[in-house]
Amino acid sequence: MLTQLREIVEKVNQADSLEAAMAVLVVQIRDVMQVDCCSVYLVHDALNYFTLAATDGLAQGAVGNIHIEFNEGVVGLVGQKEEPINLADAQVHPRFKYLAEVQEDDYRAFLGAPIIHQRKVLGVLVVQQRCAREFDKNEESFLVTLAAQLANVIAHSQSKGFLAAPNRNKKNIRSIKGIAGSSGIAIAKAQVITPQVTLEMIQTEHTEDVTAELSRFKSALAKSTDEIKALAIRLKGQLPSEALAIFDVYLHMLAEASLSGEIKAQIKQGYRATTAVKLVAERYVAQFSAMSDPYLRERATDTKDVCQRLINHLIGLEPPSLLADELILVAEEVTATMLANVPKEKLKGIVSVKGSANSHAAILARALGIPALMGMALPIEKLSHSLLILDGYSGELYVSPEQAVLLEYQGLLAEEKQLDSIMRDCLEAPAVTKDGVKIEMLLNAGLSADTEIAINEFADGVGLYRTEVPFMLTESFPTELEQSERYRGILQTYAAKPVTMRTLDVGGDKQLPYFPIIEENPFLGWRGIRLTLDHPEIFLVQIKAMLRASIGLNNLQIMLPMISGITEVDDAVRLIHQAWSEINEQARMQGQHLRKPKLGVMLEVPSALYILPQLAKRVDFWSVGSNDLTQYLLAVDRNNPQVADIFDSFHPAVLQALQHIITQAKQHQVSVSLCGELAGDPLGAVILMAMGYTKLSMNTYNIARIKFVIRHVAIAELQAILAQAYELDSGKAVRQLFAQYLEQKGLGGLVRAGK
Ligand code: PEP
Numbered sequence: 077m078l079t080q081l082r083e084i085v086e087k088v089n090q091a092d093s094l095e096a097a098m099a100v101l102v103v104q105i106r107d108v109m110q111v112d113c114c115s116v117y118l119v120h121d122a123l124n125y126f127t128l129a130a131t132d133g134l135a136q137g138a139v140g141n142i143h144i145e146f147n148e149g150v151v152g153l154v155g156q157k158e159e160p161i162n163l164a165d166a167q168v169h170p171r172f173k174y175l176a177e178v179q180e181d182d183y184r185a186f187l188g189a190p191i192i193h194q195r196k197v198l199g200v201l202v203v204q205q206r207c208a209r210e211f212d213k214n215e216e217s218f219l220v221t222l223a224a225q226l227a228n229v230i231a232h233s234q235s236k237g238f239l240a241a242p243n244r245n246k247k248n249i250r251s252i253k254g255i256a257g258s259s260g261i262a263i264a265k266a267q268v269i270t271p272q273v274t275l276e277m278i279q280t281e282h283t284e285d286v287t288a289e290l291s292r293f294k295s296a297l298a299k300s301t302d303e304i305k306a307l308a309i310r311l312k313g314q315l316p317s318e319a320l321a322i323f324d325v326y327l328h329m330l331a332e333a334s335l336s337g338e339i340k341a342q343i344k345q346g347y348r349a350t351t352a353v354k355l356v357a358e359r360y361v362a363q364f365s366a367m368s369d370p371y372l373r374e375r376a377t378d379t380k381d382v383c384q385r386l387i388n389h390l391i392g393l394e395p396p397s398l399l400a401d402e403l404i405l406v407a408e409e410v411t412a413t414m415l416a417n418v419p420k421e422k423l424k425g426i427v428s429v430k431g432s433a434n435s436h437a438a439i440l441a442r443a444l445g446i447p448a449l450m451g452m453a454l455p456i457e458k459l460s461h462s463l464l465i466l467d468g469y470s471g472e473l474y475v476s477p478e479q480a481v482l483l484e485y486q487g488l489l490a491e492e493k494q495l496d497s498i499m500r501d502c503l504e505a506p507a508v509t510k511d512g513v514k515i516e517m518l519l520n521a522g523l524s525a526d527t528e529i530a531i532n533e534f535a536d537g538v539g540l541y542r543t544e545v546p547f548m549l550t551e552s553f554p555t556e557l558e559q560s561e562r563y564r565g566i567l568q569t570y571a572a573k574p575v576t577m578r579t580l581d582v583g584g585d586k587q588l589p590y591f592p593i594i595e596e597n598p599f600l601g602w603r604g605i606r607l608t609l610d611h612p613e614i615f616l617v618q619i620k621a622m623l624r625a626s627i628g629l630n631n632l633q634i635m636l637p638m639i640s641g642i643t644e645v646d647d648a649v650r651l652i653h654q655a656w657s658e659i660n661e662q663a664r665m666q667g668q669h670l671r672k673p674k675l676g677v678m679l680e681v682p683s684a685l686y687i688l689p690q691l692a693k694r695v696d697f698w699s700v701g702s703n704d705l706t707q708y709l710l711a712v713d714r715n716n717p718q719v720a721d722i723f724d725s726f727h728p729a730v731l732q733a734l735q736h737i738i739t740q741a742k743q744h745q746v747s748v749s750l751c752g753e754l755a756g757d758p759l760g761a762v763i764l765m766a767m768g769y770t771k772l773s774m775n776t777y778n779i780a781r782i783k784f785v786i787r788h789v790a791i792a793e794l795q796a797i798l799a800q801a802y803e804l805d806s807g808k809a810v811r812q813l814f815a816q817y818l819e820q821k822g823l824g825g826l827v828r829a830g831k
């Protein structure tokens with residue numbers, strides 16, 4: 077049965093349209109189950125009725141021509157009840173609806189299974205038999221299992237199929253959903269970029285003339301290197317240095333010790349230069365793609381990008397010309413250099429079939445403030461020169477939209493521009509509420525593109541510097557010197573303001589290529605402080621690097637991630653003291669004094685919330701990691717799209733936890749901030765302020781808009797709403813309540829942007 081199931085799903089998957097897939101499906105099922113008739117009914121997305129999508133056994137003329145409401149017929153009942161219905165004789169069932177055009181008079185036995193994707197009924201799968209009999213348990217479970225497996229396939233191909241017949245129904249306003257890689261709205265024509273010769277197209281060819289091939293490769297390498305350097309120089313004024321580091325990664329890849337050396341070795345073995353590039357690229361791409369860390373997996377794209385560039389130069393291909401004055405760049409895989417090639421004034425948005433929010437293209441897009449959608453399952457050739465609306469908040473893409481949708485988005489775009497300029501204006505103003513409460517605005521830094529130099533002066537310091545990325549960019553643990561140079565840069569950038577550096581938080585979904593951790597449950601495993609305490613040699617080197625970087629600046633604060641017990645803090649304190657004594661001694665010999673940095677812990681593991689008094693005695697500050705706290709409190713993997721709806725930092729339990737922390741912080745007089753995503757969300761920020769949080773740490777993009785919100789609200793008013801919020805049963809209701817308040821304050825546009 078398993079084999080049959082798999083075969084059917086595979087065949088359906090191979091079909092090139094939804095219609096063809098459904099036609100294959102019904103024939104297959106009828107054959108495998110040996111029934112007299114099989115049909116599939118799909119729900120019309122906007123109008124919410126079932127239509128016959130395919131049948132093997134009913135009248136073909138009825139396909140696409142009958143409508144069944146959810147409250148009609150036995151098919152409607154399956155959809156309504158969201159469960160299988162097995163009837164020996166459907167014709168005597170009170171809900172049986174006679175439709176002459178389907179010609180089902182001969183059929184009596186009926187088995188229907190709902191096709192449900194993410195709680196939404198997409199359709200009903202039905203098998204029928206002439207004789208009156210109940211279907212047996214095996215038949216029922218086969219159909220139910222098949223319907224569950226098909227739900228994904230149908231949901232996916234519905235979004236693809238939509239493009240094949242746009243505007244089929246004028247009343248039906250539909251969009252395609254992807255991953256919002258960078259927020260904002262863009263309206264422009266699509267410029268689809270498809271490489272003329274891809275790596276996959278390169279044939280394996282050998283050469284007799286190794287010297288000539290080596291010299292061809294050298295020249296292509298020089299051109300590619302120059303191009304990447306030129307791109308970095310061109311973007312220098314527009315991008316923060318952390319984002320520009322992406323181009324360093326590319327240059328690093330082209331270096332002798334990396335790709336180039338290996339490509340040359342292949343040429344020396346007798347391969348033509350193009351083949352050598354392909355072989356090396358394939359190997360690297362396979363290695364990166366197999367990694368479980370999403371950041372590192374994305375490096376497969378970078379490898380392809382760099383190698384594609386080499387191929388283009390080896391073959392002598394011209395870069396594509398960009399026709400329109402304003403365009404949305406669309407490609408199978410938008411890469412960082414593809415993006416950098418388009419002048420910023422032309423580039424309005426990005427749509428990429430492959431990639432995620434971790435892709436370098438998405439990171440660059442965020443740094444440039446350009447809306448981007450990633451992971452869009454669509455046949456991009458069909459988009460060429462079509463007008464697109466890209467909604468980088470909701471992740472939706474509209475192709476050749478109707479006038480009404482266009483008008484609505486044009487209005488939103490104008491509003492967004494206006495709001496943006498108002499928010500920019502208020503960047504310099506103090507973050508003080510209408511009733512005079514000052515909020516400290518701190519930055520989350522360290523993730524490639526998140527440190528915008530221009531914003532430094534408007535933030536009160538760094539609330540979270542994630543140190544993982546420097547560790548991910550090297551091929552072995554970085555040395556104390558390498559680390560301290562990097563840390564010094566950041567401490568200097570924010571000199572005279574506190575900079576909170578978090579010790580290494582790898583494990584979970586963050587892996588180091590040179591230190592693989594293989595575990596069944598990585599988020600519950602060897603992560604953060606657990607790992608570094610087991611390796612004091614790694615921990616001490618990092619602490620010493622931080623301390624050394626702080627000599628003469630003294631603005632360092634150290635923070636420990638994933639604390640779940642007191643002994644972890646005690647052990648870490650001992651090691652930090654040991655490192656400090658050593659570095660301070662060296663500093664003293666140079667006539668300098670190294671102040672002992674303040675020490676803090678992240679509150680992100682629920683157990684920490686029950687030992688707050690003990691923690692208060694041991695550390696100077698707490699910082700709430702609301703991302704992990706939500707994940708662990710609600711037992712929901714923060715990276716699993718299947719349960720993304722359950723991950724909710726507004727859940728009443730999370731709110732109670734946050735309230736408990738701030739109450740305890742006041743009682744024990746410990747400074748507390750919040751550095752999870754919640755602080756940068758307008759609704760999250762106002763809830764936190766209502767609770768009494770006065771230190772919020774967020775990425776650069778959010779600083780302006782949260783400052784804007786702060787300046788428009790009054791804590792006393794927020795507290796009254798919070799009291800009502802505590803009575804509510806769901807995160808959704810809490811959000812709605814605070815959203816109403818923000819709307820009254822004229823901040824409705826921001827709430828939309830925040831969700
Ligand atoms: C958090 O968990 O909220 C947090 C800020 O840390 P990270 O997202 O790096 O795990």
Ligand code: MG
Pocket residue numbers: 637680701703704
């Ligand atoms: Mg965390």
